[in-house]
Amino acid sequence: MTAIAQDPPKPHRPWYRILYAQVLVAIVIGAALGWWFPHAGAALKPLGDGFIALIRMMIAPVIFCTVVHGIGSMGDLKKVGRVGVKTLVYFEVVSSFALAIGLLVGELLKPGRGFNIDPTTLDPNLVSTYVTRAHEDSIVGHLMAIIPNSFFDAFAKGDLLQVLLVAILTGFAISRMGALGERIAGVIDTAGQLFFRIIGMIVRVAPIGAFGAMAFTVGAYGLGSLWNLAALVATFYAASILFVLLVLGTIARLTGFSILRFIVYIKDELLIVLGTSSSETVLPNMIQKMEKLGASRAVVGLVIPTGYSFNLDGTNIYMTLATLFLAQATNTPLSFGQEMSILAIAMLTSKGASGVTGAGFVTLAATLAIIPDIPIEALAILVGIDKFMSECRALTNLVGNGVATLVISRLEGELDQKELHQALANPHRVKALAREPV
Known part of the structure; x- marks a missing residue:
């Protein structure tokens, strides 16, 4: 009888060597340290x-x-424009769903009912910084800020939209240079591999960063404020989960994959975001992981960076839900027309917020600055718990941008379904491919 060849058994990895396990343990230890020794926890902020x-x-x-490299190797510049238009339309449609869910959940559950807060008793100094930034961030000013002072100024500041603008212009120029452009694109691709190797080394210390960030959050802000406004926090998390499972879940199913499998696939990145409260910390990892799912490099390179400024689903949910909460908490009646105005205003003010901690609070201040009915001093109610809510905003934003990348790739006919299903079915194998030892 002929023996049937079998694949050699995969070496077993101890749980303590798996990144998501390390990050999860670090988050728990950090939270416990911040709870029992708040001063020591707050002092660990530099780690995060x-x-x-x-x-x-x-x-x-x-x-x-x-x-x-994506644009330079694409060749067809019309395709770049087509992908850009599809991306922005998708962002606007899905963002509108997120805003609507925040409004709907806030209206149904009414988390601010019964607070009976008098805004005149609140300290306006607590939110003065956010209000000032909100007033300074006009639409024209934001558009002008996309243009850097020089080519290298975009890199010095690290502004995502400025870097994206410079990269798109460079990609267009390279695509028109023929054979020389192809060689330049190859050099840039090699440089990108170098940078990803550096990212691979940095990610190994993610548990230390998550430990320090969580210890600081709990130590500096405490859980007392979280309990006081537990209804709002719970409502926000529930609304975000509802959005991910229903809206993004439906979109994912129509695209040909399961949202739950996708969440498991990016669990490492989700835990890092949970620990640091910033989705920027996993942006390079998401670029690699989306490519490993079968999405084309050109689409990934355009959608992921753009989504970090224009596809902030978690921030959108937070804005409409928090606005309704403040209206309810201060007994400010809002008509249906006023609620629709909030929805329309939030569609504008939510664009351009970055994925860093606190950006959602600034955009909320910008929204309230336009709506005179709700006293802007009421923002002081949320100062103590915003740090806890920023984690949910970042998590939802991350999932939304990942789904958007796969959707746009599918619409362009550049999503390898076989590779997608294999990667989602074997996420551990993909992780090993994405993070080769340096």
């Missing part, structure tokens, strides 16, 4: 800030290399 800073220093070159 240091990890985020390490990642941020690599985001600009990674985005530049990914976008330039």
Whole structure:
């Protein structure tokens, strides 16, 4: 009888060597330390800030290399414009669903009912910084801010939209240079591989960053404020889960994959975001992981960076839900027309917020600054718990951008369904491919 050849058994990895397990343990230990020793926990803030800073220093070159190589090797510039239009239309439609869900959940559950807060008793100094930033961030000012002072200024500042603009222009130029452009694109692609290797080394210290960030959050802000406004926090998390499972779940199913399998696939990145409260910390990892799912490099390079400023589903849910909460908490009656105005205003103010901690609070301040009915001083109610809610915003934003990338790739006919299903069925294998030892 002929023996049937079998694949050699995969080596067993101890649980403590798996990244998501390390990050999860670090989050739990950090939260416990911040709870029992708040001063010590607050003092660990540099660990979280240091990890985020390490990642941020690599985001600009990674985005530049990914976008330039993608556009430069695409050849058809009409295709670039087509992908851009589809991406922005998708972002606007899905963002509108997110805003509507926040409004609907807030109206049904009424988390602010019964607070009976007098805005005049609140300290306006607590929100003065956010209000000032909100007033300064006009639409024209935001559009002008996309243009850097110089080519290299975009990299020095690390502004995602500025880097994206420079990368798109560079990619267009390379695509028109023929054989020389192809050689330049190859060099840029090689440089991108170098930057991803550096990211791979940095990600190994993610548990330390998550430990420091969580210890600081619990130690500095405490859980007392969280309990006081538990209804709002729970409502926000419930609305976000509802959006992910129903809206993004339906979109994922129509695209040909399961949203739950996708969440398992990016669990490492989700836990890092949970620990650091910033979706920027996993932007380079998401670019690699989306490519490993069978999405084309050009689409990934355009959709992921753009989504970090224009497809913030979690921030959208937060804005409409928090606005309704403040109206209910201060007994400010809102008509149906006023609620629709909030929805329309939030569609504008939510665009351009970055994926960093606190951006959602600034955009909320910008929304309230336009709506005179709700006293802007009421923002002081949310200062103590915004840090806890920013984690949910970042998590939802991350899932939304990942789904958007696969959808646009599918619409362009550049999503390898076989590779997609194999990767989702074997996420551990994909992780090993994406993070080769350096």
